[in-house]
Amino acid sequence: GIQVEQSPPDLILQEGANSTLRCNFSDSVNNLQWFHQNPWGQLINLFYIPSGTKQNGRLSATTVATERYSLLYISSSQTTDSGVYFCAVGRGGKLIFGQGTELSVKP
């Protein structure tokens, strides 16, 4: 099956710093999404991005499907950005999640 690796596994930032999270996958996919799980366990969809670049406020994402990776950029981080960031990839209806990047933003 498709393998998904996220890096780094943990990240500690000072408020206002920028960061880049990476998602590598082992096979071609037609579905790639980024999620944020907040400290209360809620899963929020950030981007549906099987290819190309998208931006939403301080967050942006880029997927290079031919090279099998995706990047999530967080700029001017805030304490509310803390939590776990997951990427998920798939084909058809199957979806495989990475292990996540746990982000902690300190005031």
Next chain:
Amino acid sequence: EAQVTQNPRYLITVTGKKLTVTCSQNMNHEYMSWYRQDPGLGLRQIYYSMNVEVTDKGDVPEGYKVSRKEKRNFPLILESPSPNQTSLYFCASSGQGAGEKLFFGSGTQLSVL
């Protein structure tokens, strides 16, 4: 308000006692799916449904059943729960057969004693 609703939020049961976790969405989405989240193992897909009466296995389907008789509902059935099914369960939905953003419910924390 567009949402995916799971019930119950918390459930404690005993080994072997059949249970159903309900999932309903009000967005007319074709695609629905179930996941379990365990420490160290992340989120794993249990079953998914591309449309009414169409269901398929995900990565960890053993011990679970699902049905999709109506577009809005996708219940998860544990016919004989065991302690290794203690987990946090999430239901999710999206439009266009999984080709759009996936929206998650709030989760169901299940403990099987």
